[in-house]
Amino acid sequence: MKIVVAFDTFKGCVNGYEASEYVASRLTEHGAEAYALPLADGGEGTARALALLYGGTPVDVETVDAYGAPTEARVYLLPEGVAAVDMASCVGLGAAEGTSRARVMEASSYGLGLLLRRLAETHRPASVLLGAGGSASCDGATGLLAALGARLRFRTHTPMRPAGRHLAAVEGLEMSAVAGLPPVTLLCDVRAPLLGPDGAALRFAPQKGATPAQTLTLDAGLKRWCRIVARTLGADPRSLAFEPGMGTAGGITLAARLLGWQAADGAAYMTSLLSSRLEGAGLAITGEGRTDLSTLQGKAPYALMRRAAAMGIPTAILSGQLTLTPRQLAAAGFAYARAVSPRPLPASDISAAATLPRLAAAAIALLEQ
Numbered sequence: 196m197k198i199v200v201a202f203d204t205f206k207g208c209v210n211g212y213e214a215s216e217y218v219a220s221r222l223t224e225h226g227a228e229a230y231a232l233p234l235a236d237g238g239e240g241t242a243r244a245l246a247l248l249y250g251g252t253p254v255d256v257e258t259v260d261a262y263g264a265p266t267e268a269r270v271y272l273l274p275e276g277v278a279a280v281d282m283a284s285c286v287g288l289g290a291a292e293g294t295s296r297a298r299v300m301e302a303s304s305y306g307l308g309l310l311l312r313r314l315a316e317t318h319r320p321a322s323v324l325l326g327a328g329g330s331a332s333c334d335g336a337t338g339l340l341a342a343l344g345a346r347l348r349f350r351t352h353t354p355m356r357p358a359g360r361h362l363a364a365v366e367g368l369e370m371s372a373v374a375g376l377p378p379v380t381l382l383c384d385v386r387a388p389l390l391g392p393d394g395a396a397l398r399f400a401p402q403k404g405a406t407p408a409q410t411l412t413l414d415a416g417l418k419r420w421c422r423i424v425a426r427t428l429g430a431d432p433r434s435l436a437f438e439p440g441m442g443t444a445g446g447i448t449l450a451a452r453l454l455g456w457q458a459a460d461g462a463a464y465m466t467s468l469l470s471s472r473l474e475g476a477g478l479a480i481t482g483e484g485r486t487d488l489s490t491l492q493g494k495a496p497y498a499l500m501r502r503a504a505a506m507g508i509p510t511a512i513l514s515g516q517l518t519l520t521p522r523q524l525a526a527a528g529f530a531y532a533r534a535v536s537p538r539p540l541p542a543s544d545i546s547a548a549a550t551l552p553r554l555a556a557a558a559i560a561l562l563e564q
Contacts, residue, residue, distance in 0.1 A: 196477035198222055199508075200558070201232040201469065203483040203495045204240060205515055209547035211240065211483075212247060214554060218480065221555035225562060232472055234481065236495035237382035237443075237461020238328025239287060242279035245324060246271035248468055251279065254318065258310040261286040261302040261331040263356050268310050276321030278314060278377075282444055283329030285310050286338075288403065299404045300360040300413075302332040304447065308342025315376050322377050326461065327444040328384035333400045333413050334359045335389075335420040336450035343454075344372045359400075359445070362416025368427050370453060381451045382461035386493060387442035389435070389449070390418055395442035417446055424449045462498035470502065479503040480558055482513040482535075491519075491527050500528050513557045515550060533557050 200222070202214040215231035222229035233244035245251065251271035260266045268285040272278055281287070285306040314320065332338065337357035341347055347357060348367035357365075387393050396405070396414035405413060418436065425432035430452075435441065440458060441448045451458050473479065481496040490497050500510040509530035517524070517534040524532040535553040 196227060197475050198227050198229040199232055199469075199473055199476045199479045199503075200229055201234040201479065201481050201499055202554075203234050203236070203481065205484040205550055208484060208515070208545055208550050211235070212244070213547070214482075214551060217551045218555050218558045222558055222562070225559050227562060230472070232469055234469075234495050234499060235326065235461070235465045236328070236493075236498065237326045237384035237465070239281055239283040239326070241326030241328070241382055241461065241465065242269070242271050242281040242284070242324075244465065245273060245279040249273045256310050256313050256317070258285045258313065259306040259356075261304075261306060262298060263303070263305070266306070268306075270310075270314060270318075272318060272320065273324075278318065278320035278323045279326075280310065280314070280323055281326045281329070282307050282447070283326070286332055287329040288331045299331070299333060299400060300409055301358050302403070303334050303338030303356045303358040304330065304332045304336050304445065305338030305342045305356040308339035311376055311379075312343060312374050315374070320377050323379045324382060325379055326382050326384070327447055328461070330444040330447070331403055332359065333395055333403060333405070333417075333445035335362060335395075335417050335424075335446035336444075337361065337365065337420065339447065339450050340368075340373070340453070343376070344374045345370050346372060359413050359416065362420050363412065365416075365420055365423060368423050370427065373454070376454070379451070379454070379456040381443070381448065381456050381458045382464055383440045383443040383448065383458055384461045385443055386439040386460070388437040388439065389421055389441040389446055390414060390437065393442070395446050399442065399445070420446070421449065424453060428452060460493065462493050462495045465495065466498040466502040469499070470506070473503055473506055473508060476503070476508050478561070479508050479510040480513060480561070481510060482515075482554065484515045485518065486512060486514040486516070486524070486532075487518040497527070504528050511558075511561055513554055531561065
């Protein structure tokens with residue numbers, strides 16, 4: 196039986212493709228025809244997943260991080276002139292997560308705009324696929340726009356690198372001097388609106404370290420900025436603010452609308468690329484660090500299961516932790532579900548060395564059923 200193994204990331208433990216390769220190799224040792232596939236949803240790791248699928252050349256582009264410090268971001272040049280970029284590669288929480296959580300108001304998307312501009316100048320891609328997840332910023336993409344040449348007017352001084360704390364002072368926008376870029380497709384990892392309890396600030400800024408007071412300040416600033424963007428576009432500000440996906444990556448979809456970029460559901464887009472690899476499989480195995488209600492709202496394992504189900508392929512989900520019952524996951528469409536890590540989870544068990552053998556053992560047990 197052909198088995199396709201495609202895990203999403205086990206955050207802080209092991210990336211999804213490494214887990215997939217490990218489990219597929221163990222299944223092969225037990226006589227299965229198993230293949231590892233990269234899985235992503237528009238979040239961190241999307242560019243590498245695209246490179247693994249299509250073959251790509253990695254290049255490093257000089258830019259700045261979310262706080263203005265010089266850095267190099269890894270970009271992948273794919274066939275047919277396509278460049279794959281992760282927003283998180285330059286302005287993400289990344290390895291410096293502890294630092295970034297204390298500086299959410301200073302975080303800016305400026306480095307992403309600088310990266311895209313330099314990428315266009317030096318490598319001249321025909322198009323760009325941009326994974327938007329994992330950002331440290333909640334600035335409505337004002338930093339990105341400034342880096343591309345947009346003129347933002349502020350009540351007092353004009354910051355060179357606009358950040359979340361400057362949203363309350365922004366008063367106008369002029370787009371005539373924006374640098375030209377190749378067509379960009381923005382792969383969104385959430386369908387959250389810009390404003391409200393499920394929005395970029397109230398739902399996601401606390402995950403980036405915002406205090407309750409900072410969260411309210413950011414939400415108010417995004418509301419002000421949304422009105423300015425809506426006026427520029429000739430759109431209704433409330434419709435724009437509550438459009439699904441507009442809260443992606445601190446409001447980057449606002450910039451996408453201004454710049455004429457296409458936006459797509461990251462999980463659906465990425466799993467659509469796997470269809471040919473799924474053909475002929477008798478089972479798909481997926482999983483992630485923690486499977487909860489948000490998984491069923493469109494995360495990569497759920498999107499993979501839906502894609503496989505449409506092809507008549509059952510899907511097992513093996514995750515570190517499950518907060519949903521097997522019955523709930525069965526109702527959602529999963530053929531089998533299992534949590535592989537003990538609860539409570541000892542700190543010593545949050546490692547690849549502890550998690551990978553458990554995943555492999557659970558997958559091998561499926562062969563014996």
